[in-house]
Amino acid sequence: MLDGFDVRCPDRAATGDLDAELAALAPLCAGAIVAGVSGGATLGLALAARGVGLAGALLHEPAVGSLLPGLLAPMAQAYASGGATAFAASLYGPAWQPSEAPDDVAAVGRDLSMFRAFEPAAPAAGEGPIQLTVGADSPPVRHESVRRLSTAFGFPVVTLPATSHAVHLENPAAFAAAIRTLAASSARI
Numbered sequence: 371m372l373d374g375f376d377v378r379c380p381d382r383a384a385t386g387d388l389d390a391e392l393a394a395l396a397p398l399c400a401g402a403i404v405a406g407v408s409g410g411a412t413l414g415l416a417l418a419a420r421g422v423g424l425a426g427a428l429l430h431e432p433a434v435g436s437l438l439p440g441l442l443a444p445m446a447q448a449y450a451s452g453g454a455t456a457f458a459a460s461l462y463g464p465a466w467q468p469s470e471a472p473d474d475v476a477a478v479g480r481d482l483s484m485f486r487a488f489e490p491a492a493p494a495a496g497e498g499p500i501q502l503t504v505g506a507d508s509p510p511v512r513h514e515s516v517r518r519l520s521t522a523f524g525f526p527v528v529t530l531p532a533t534s535h536a537v538h539l540e541n542p543a544a545f546a547a548a549i550r551t552l553a554a555s556s557a558r559i
Contacts, residue, residue, distance in 0.1 A: 371546035386480030396422045405549045407538045409485055421494025426556035428549050430503045430537050435489035437518040442486050454478040465539035492523050498556045500525050503548055505533040
């Protein structure tokens with residue numbers, strides 16, 4: 371869906387250490403349009419705050435730290451009671467399939483801990499445009515989290531149709547279209 375783009379999907383080490391994750395991603399992301407969903411969106415937000423020189427970022431429903439405490443509590447509870455499979459089902463809903471589980475299921479716990487400790491910060495000077503997206507069908511708490519992040523840092527928000535948090539599974543065409551739009555606008559800046 372992104373013909374004409376040089377698309378790279380990094381396979382993160384899932385160390386649970388935000389600094390290590392960002393250090394590994396920074397060289398790949400410098401000068402690029404970064405698009406991420408959930409944890410990937412959170413990492414994109416952190417990369418922008420570190421000032422790695424993003425051309426832009428499209429971030430679908432990232433973690434928001436103290437802007438909305440408890441956002442990730444239901445997923446943490448699901449993980450505590452049912453492990454990685456329950457976590458993913460809670461986070462992504464029925465669009466997620468157990469066959470998509472990572473080989474290293476302990477990585478889910480490391481990532482969950484890292485993202486629960488995440489605190490957003492403003493992008494560094496010189497970063498490209500940062501745009502947030504939220505699924506039209508996402509629960510009210512997700513809409514509120516994106517609204518609070520937008521209010522805190524002035525990020526524009528686009529609501530993507532026919533999707534919830536799992537845009538990459540439910541409506542990848544809408545996500546790809548939003549990436550194309552952001553890439554076109556960042557090229558004009």
